[in-house]
Amino acid sequence: MDEPLVRWDWIARNWDNGGPTSVKVLLENHIVMAFVPVVAGLLIAIPLGLACARYRWLYQPTVGIMNVVYSLPSLALFSILLSVTGLTQTTVIIPLTLFSLAVLIPAVVDGMRSVPDHVRQSAVAMGFQPVSRLLRVELPIAVPVVLAGLRVAAVSSISLVSVGALIGQGGLGYLFIDGWQRQFYTPIVVGIVLVVALALVADLVIIVAQRLLTPWARRTS
Amino acid sequence: MITFDGVTKRYADGTVAVDDLSLEVPTGAITVFVGPSGCGKTTSLRMINRMIDPTEGRILLDGKDVTGVDPATLRRGIGYVIQQAGLFPHRRIVDNVATVPLLLGWDKRKARDRAMELLERVGLDPKLARRYPFQLSGGQQQRVGVARALAADPPVLLMDEPFSAVDPIVRTSLQEELLRLQAELHKTIVFVTHDIDEAVKLGDTVAVLRVGGKLAQIAEPADLLSDPADDFVREFLGRDRGIRRLGFVPAKDLALEPAPDGVTPEGHGTFNPAKDSLRAALDAALLSPDGLAVAVDDDGRVLGVVDQAVLVGAARG
Numbered sequence: 047m048d049e050p051l052v053r054w055d056w057i058a059r060n061w062d063n064g065g066p067t068s069v070k071v072l073l074e075n076h077i078v079m080a081f082v083p084v085v086a087g088l089l090i091a092i093p094l095g096l097a098c099a100r101y102r103w104l105y106q107p108t109v110g111i112m113n114v115v116y117s118l119p120s121l122a123l124f125s126i127l128l129s130v131t132g133l134t135q136t137t138v139i140i141p142l143t144l145f146s147l148a149v150l151i152p153a154v155v156d157g158m159r160s161v162p163d164h165v166r167q168s169a170v171a172m173g174f175q176p177v178s179r180l181l182r183v184e185l186p187i188a189v190p191v192v193l194a195g196l197r198v199a200a201v202s203s204i205s206l207v208s209v210g211a212l213i214g215q216g217g218l219g220y221l222f223i224d225g226w227q228r229q230f231y232t233p234i235v236v237g238i239v240l241v242v243a244l245a246l247v248a249d250l251v252i253i254v255a256q257r258l259l260t261p262w263a264r265r266t267s
Numbered sequence: 268m269i270t271f272d273g274v275t276k277r278y279a280d281g282t283v284a285v286d287d288l289s290l291e292v293p294t295g296a297i298t299v300f301v302g303p304s305g306c307g308k309t310t311s312l313r314m315i316n317r318m319i320d321p322t323e324g325r326i327l328l329d330g331k332d333v334t335g336v337d338p339a340t341l342r343r344g345i346g347y348v349i350q351q352a353g354l355f356p357h358r359r360i361v362d363n364v365a366t367v368p369l370l371l372g373w374d375k376r377k378a379r380d381r382a383m384e385l386l387e388r389v390g391l392d393p394k395l396a397r398r399y400p401f402q403l404s405g406g407q408q409q410r411v412g413v414a415r416a417l418a419a420d421p422p423v424l425l426m427d428e429p430f431s432a433v434d435p436i437v438r439t440s441l442q443e444e445l446l447r448l449q450a451e452l453h454k455t456i457v458f459v460t461h462d463i464d465e466a467v468k469l470g471d472t473v474a475v476l477r478v479g480g481k482l483a484q485i486a487e488p489a490d491l492l493s494d495p496a497d498d499f500v501r502e503f504l505g506r507d508r509g510i511r512r513l514g515f516v517p518a519k520d521l522a523l524e525p526a527p528d529g530v531t532p533e534g535h536g537t538f539n540p541a542k543d544s545l546r547a548a549l550d551a552a553l554l555s556p557d558g559l560a561v562a563v564d565d566d567g568r569v570l571g572v573v574d575q576a577v578l579v580g581a582a583r584g
Contacts, residue, residue: 162351162353162356164349164350164351164352164353165353165354165355165356167318167349167353168347168349168352168353168354168355168412169353169355170318170342171316171318171342171345171347171349171353171425172342172343172347172366172367172370172415173338173339173340173341173342173343173367173370174339174370175339183355186357187355187356187357189357260357261399262356262357262358262399262400262401263356264401
């Protein structure tokens with residue numbers, strides 16, 4: 047009952063104790079398992095999104111499937127994958143990649159739709175070949191909308207990694223289970239603070255990238 | 268010269284956008300396609316650079332069927348200006364203008380130099396070159412659109428309602444600018460508009476199209492106003508045809524009488540016989556209480572007067 051909310055000495059001892067559950071290692075794992083799905087998701091979402099933007103009939107079925115996947119509990123996906131990929135980071139990374147697609151595919155499609163028709167028409171009329179029109183006119187103009195989706199995907203990926211702790215691969219999520227089992231609050235507080243900090247940093251990085259990549263975008267502030 | 272030879276565009280659902288269109292667009296002049304919406308004017312324009320291919324008939328550019336030319340290659344040789352300018356929002360003004368030269372493989376520096384030269388030519392401050400399109404007004408963007416279309420010095424320019432989205436004052440200045448540029452450049456221009464006043468103001472030749480994509484009449488503006496081919500053209504031309512036609516008759520042939528004592532430009536309507544039309548002279552007479560239009564030269568010196576009765580007589584031809 048006289049347990050304080052945060053024991054600073056615990057943090058000092060466990061930040062980098064050389065073991066697999068030192069906070070530093072958990073943080074690194076967390077970053078990898080959150081970051082890889084978002085990057086992989088973006089690489090998959092760009093071609094799929096372009097296909098959906100081009101062939102409109104593809105869009106509704108694709109979004110439908112992605113929404114069903116998104117509604118599946120991550121734990122259910124982990125248990126299905128366990129038999130294939132075992133207790134590895136891959137078992138967490140695959141479902142999170144699928145979740146990120148549910149956000150990123152619509153973002154790519156919306157981005158392509160944000161290209162004004164008169165801009166697309168004038169690119170055609172000036173003699174761009176289809177591929178260079180896509181790479182040099184349409185995709186660059188879609189960037190702000192895609193990055194807005196990427197922010198959502200990155201933050202939700204960072205928060206979802208924790209669930210992986212249930213199969214021993216949850217990055218900072220381990221701290222929640224550890225703290226809960228021992229009725230010891232310090233790891234829980236440390237976990238929450240680091241997850242939130244990670245999400246804020248990721249969001250900030252994307253915002254800065256957006257400012258640098260798209261100085262042409264209309265400032266609405 | 269651009270030749271439309273029995274051109275028809277029929278869509279899969281059976282809609283006929285352009286119906287058996289045959290006409291010639293002369294080299295070095297402005298030809299305006301005008302008509303109500305659904306008359307196929309934009310479709311006709313877009314068939315010239317193969318953004319749309321005809322269902323039947325041929326379009327010849329200097330005698331060569333355009334469908335035999337690779338679309339991208341064809342388009343790089345034809346300037347195109349669209350409503351709302353269609354500028355690339357992610358590129359600076361100078362890079363927007365340099366687009367086609369770069370597609371043609373020009374050296375970067377040469378393309379930029381050319382772009383800067385064109386910005387000046389269309390009356391834009393070179394300081395705007397480093398800006399992005401959203402930082403420019405609609406009128407400025409449209410000037411950039413014209414500069415961009417002219418960048419690779421194409422002999423042919425297609426303009427699809429380029430001045431429709433700007434306010435009337437800016438539109439007038441853009442129109443004058445186009446006429447000024449054309450007097451220097453002598454491009455073969457096809458200009459699409461739904462505005463008959465714009466058509467007669469800009470066109471050396473005006474082609475009036477009716478709904479369903481049929482050519483109703485093709486004529487010089489003055490002839491169009493004096494001799495509309497049918498009721499549709501008459502109605503489309505609207506009221507004041509007689510007065511508007513006088514805008515195409517020069518005032519230089521009017522016989523001037525010596526100005527009576529006490530008649531000065533003050534209190535009278537004036538016109539400049541060297542520059543103005545019969546319409547301006549008649550307007551001057553109507554503005555004067557005694558019905559005398561005062562002719563003045565470039566320096567404002569009185570050359571003589573014309574009575575309104577004489578003007579009406581001249582207007583009747």
